Amino acid sequence: MENFYSSSFNLSTSLNGKKLKIFTWHIHGSYLFYLSKGNYDIYIPVKDIKEDGFWGRGETFPFGENVHEVHVDDLKYLEFDVILFQSPRNYLTDQFDILTEDQRRLPKIYLEHDPPLEGPTETRHVVDDQNILLVHVTHYNKIMWNNNRTPAKVIDHGVVVPAKKYTGEKERGIVVINNIHKRGRRLGLDVFREVEKRVPVDLIGMGSEGFGLGEVKHPDLPEFISKYRFFFNPIRYTSLGLSVIEAMMLGIPVVGLATTELPTVIRDGVSGFVHTNVEYLVRKMQLLLDDRELAVSLGREGQRSVNERFNISRFVNDWEVTFNEVVQRLPSSSLSETL
Numbered sequence: 001m002e003n004f005y006s007s008s009f010n011l012s013t014s015l016n017g018k019k020l021k022i023f024t025w026h027i028h029g030s031y032l033f034y035l036s037k038g039n040y041d042i043y044i045p046v047k048d049i050k051e052d053g054f055w056g057r058g059e060t061f062p063f064g065e066n067v068h069e070v071h072v073d074d075l076k077y078l079e080f081d082v083i084l085f086q087s088p089r090n091y092l093t094d095q096f097d098i099l100t101e102d103q104r105r106l107p108k109i110y111l112e113h114d115p116p117l118e119g120p121t122e123t124r125h126v127v128d129d130q131n132i133l134l135v136h137v138t139h140y141n142k143i144m145w146n147n148n149r150t151p152a153k154v155i156d157h158g159v160v161v162p163a164k165k166y167t168g169e170k171e172r173g174i175v176v177i178n179n180i181h182k183r184g185r186r187l188g189l190d191v192f193r194e195v196e197k198r199v200p201v202d203l204i205g206m207g208s209e210g211f212g213l214g215e216v217k218h219p220d221l222p223e224f225i226s227k228y229r230f231f232f233n234p235i236r237y238t239s240l241g242l243s244v245i246e247a248m249m250l251g252i253p254v255v256g257l258a259t260t261e262l263p264t265v266i267r268d269g270v271s272g273f274v275h276t277n278v279e280y281l282v283r284k285m286q287l288l289l290d291d292r293e294l295a296v297s298l299g300r301e302g303q304r305s306v307n308e309r310f311n312i313s314r315f316v317n318d319w320e321v322t323f324n325e326v327v328q329r330l331p332s333s334s335l336s337e338t339l
Helices: 029-035 070-079 088-098 139-144 182-188 189-196 218-225 242-250 278-290 294-308 312-330 331-338
Strands: 020-024 040-045 068-069 080-087 106-111 132-136 153-155 171-174 201-204 228-233 254-257 273-275
Touching: 020 218, 029 040, 029 218, 029 242, 029 294, 029 312, 040 070, 068 070, 068 312, 070 189, 070 254, 080 088, 080 312, 106 312, 132 139, 132 312, 139 189, 171 242, 182 189, 189 201, 189 278, 189 294, 218 242, 228 242, 242 254, 242 294, 254 278, 273 278, 278 294
Parallel strands: 020 040, 020 080, 040 068, 080 106, 106 132, 132 153, 171 201, 171 228, 228 254, 254 273
Antiparallel strands: none
8 A cells, every 4th residue: 555655745834824733751851942943833742750851941052932731631622733753762652642543543743862772774663564664864764764664754943043153262072971981981981081091181060070061051052062173973873863953053074973864964075074984083183183274174064065955944944854754644533544
């Protein structure tokens, strides 16, 4: 049977003139913040005791009025247009615990933030359903997952251009990774420790107290990192980090491992430095510390490239079209016939 998403649509940004109501969980705060820039309302569940996915709006991100907290006990009284899953727990457990049977028949999207962690090529995605759309955040992730029968597409990241610009007067590099001590080699803890012995670099992020500078709140990041000469990304295997794009939007030159999606974002020696040879990267970091004009030039070219690819207007338009597409492909009146 042909799946619902096998042909493209040119859709308006709202359905029948009304804003769509999207139900999802608070999984990745920075992604949710950028997602909330679209022309739709987002509803996120909260519990009396905070836990993964049920944090509510929190205090880290300046969410707008279109992000609504709903206590799990009140969800049954609300109507939504789309259910957006963002984790295996959301899909396998949470939806059955907190959503009604009618709500579970709504059009569904699974937003996959990561590449497969158990194995890079053979892992089957948790979703295997022709009636659900699987959205990946990078093309690398999409080709690495076995997507089963589930129709899949890619929506590249999008970020807001910060008002602050790169200055680079601090002759040090900056690394932005949350909980790197728990995530180990995959996030490049050993690479960071090797590099910091030879190049002055600072680490910030949740859980970095003790061997880094600790957490810097998202709204304060542009001001904080803009003074550093370069941004270093030691990560071996993950999605394209939003912090990398945010740094490039500021005009900070990025030095990173040429793994996963990053080689499609940075041209080595043109818009930053990427390589799988750490020795090469160390030499380039030292070069940037010695040559501020080169750092400015690389950062400016990187800024131009990410402004083209990862601007927030393109991002929210992709999501608006996608939300409308799943609703129009699967009208509520035919749900019982198609699921």
